[in-house]
Amino acid sequence: MNVVVIGGGPAGLYFSLLLKQRHPEDHIVVHERNEAGATYGWGVVFSDIALSFLEDADPAFFRKFTAHHQRCDYMEVTHRGVRVPLHNNHFSRTSRIDLLRVLQEACAEAGVEIHYGSRVSDPAELPDADIIVAADGVNSEVRTRLAEHFRPSFDVRRNKFAWYGTHQLFHPVSLIFRETEYGAFIAHAYQYSDTLSTFLVEVDPDTWHRAGLDTATEEESRAFCEQVFAEDLGGHSLLGNRSNWFQASVVGNEHWSHGKVVLLGDALRSVHFSLGSGTRMAMQDAIALCDAVCAHRDEVPAALQAFESSRRDASAKFQDAARRSLDWYESVDSKMHLDPVAFAYDYMLRTGRVTHEDLHQRDPEFIARVEAGGYHQPNATPAAV
Template sequence: MARIAVVGGGPAGLLFAKLAKQADPAHRIDVFEQNPSDATYGFGVVLADVALDILAAVDPGLKTAISAIAEFQDRITLVHKGVPIALKGNGFMGISRVRLLQAMQRNALDAGVSIQFERRVTDPAALGDYDLIVGADGVNSAIRDALNTHFQAVKEPRRNKWVWYATPKRLDSVGLIFQSTPHGTFIAHSYRFSPELGTFVIECSPETWASAGLDAASEEDSRAFCARVFEPFLEGAPLVGNRSGWFNPEFVTSRHWHHDNVVLIGDALKTVHPSIGSGTRVGMQDAIALAEALAACGGDIPLTLATFERNRRSGADEFQDAAMKSILWYETVDERMDLDPPAFAYNYMKRTGRVSDARLRRIDPEFAALAERHELLAAI
């Protein structure tokens, strides 16, 4: 039996708490979440089908619960120079962030986990006598910051500016829309997360942002401007805001993953990036690996944390490397905007180095055939 505190009631923290309690019901597990149980900050979360497959192996009931309230989309539609190109090979589940958290809260509570809402923890020392403290409190982790002389994390704001909206336009696929303007290129990342709404996240370079006057615009003026930029795609549908200010996503890397009895998981430990998605998936994978290490090490906390890092670090580092390549591709997208649509889409698919021509032929034969007609793929 161990006394475990989880700081942060997001997907990573809640999944770890549930799995650890499931493995040993004698564990006392307390989750501390700074927000109310029904907080509605943000819009949707998207999970690739591989993430749900991973979840099905450890918590099939949760996978079923998420699938029942999610919106399924079977492709990405990339729009360049007004030409839509379908990219297949992965399925996606879009889900309202608040509904996802509510499902995961019920899942943890039903297993016997205690959740304390509106309880912000800024220092692990204030928690008292716990055998294990899990920092799952996101990109702005107070647990990481309190011990950063040990974790030696670096939080690097990226160049591009981002703003998060929703739209009632019916989105039938995950979308990537590249829109040229006199100010520069604006990029929209979109997906449906409920029958009524889809996420519509917009990205641009700081130079484009300033040229368009968005550095001095109000939230309302920014929203109206972005709706005009993407009007050909939105077809008159509005953009909906929710604390929708421009920001620079931050890229977090941590040199050390644990100190004494404190360990980081999810975005508190390391981030990927909105441009590659999968942040929720990576956090869940951390949670699964930590819960498995705890069960395997029989309550030996130092051994648990060493095992977790040994088993998880190589995969996490590989994913962060892919994320950085994706970030750099988007940050330099103006260099490729003159490509014709098939070549642009092919370049997008190859941006992280994780999709070979052979894999592309296997996962999306139709696009591979289009690429071959344009002499983009290597000969078999």
């Protein structure tokens, strides 16, 4: 089988690796538009649930992949300067560069060809391919070119974001809420190496305008955010890397494939980073696509339909949770009056996928504080999924 993958991110590389391992005779080529070693962003987060899927799919790769991960077993919500720990929330963090390096090395060892600095946007340029996997990101050029077939949808959200790094080490996955004279600012922070943490800043558009960030340069924005979170940064600076403001867009597609072309990763659908599940979903989709292709070696349309059938329900659930999470963050100004414990409790219930009972089993000490303060939401039930 002749397989071409457009995009050398986690989804495209992991699919290529798995398929090459199971069918070494297949000719698999990955076209990555960036040069080798080029990446933007800071760290990525996996829950223990996400890691279990990777371990089941390929134990050898899993051991290499997690060898240098930073792990923690709790998260922390900071509100009004008070840190509220939430235990038994297990996370594993690594740099995006290291994630890609391990995948690139594993692909090379397996015999996958990776062409760096190779930009392919038109499937018509690949007439000899049996399957074309478009894993070319949230702004997929392949998806755009074939939009009439995939029928993509884009839910552009209102809040503004900027990615930074810092040498301040946030051992737990940390959510920090700071009130200013302009409005509320939010930081999503977590350590992903021995020396660095991701520090993503979020702010609503009205606060963003009042603070003058709509006209600020990248450096001026970085310096402003550094001051907002000075207490949390402990004297450390924020580090920039193409740290321009952007808005989140929840991407979906009515159809996942067209002919021999199939979407994968963020080209297929995006899951907002407030859930920490984007890379997980991309790699789980890669596993499912590999399984489908292996099960229907001589029937590509059947393989692509089997992939969609196996994953569409999970995708819909996660995107629903993503929208609920985004709604919570976009209305956080109406919650800033809450006591820190009540605030953290409200946060944990935001998607409807976690109940009071779930939290009681996971962290009885936290729930004891919730119930002692009278913050229990007795009617909170999980969303229909």
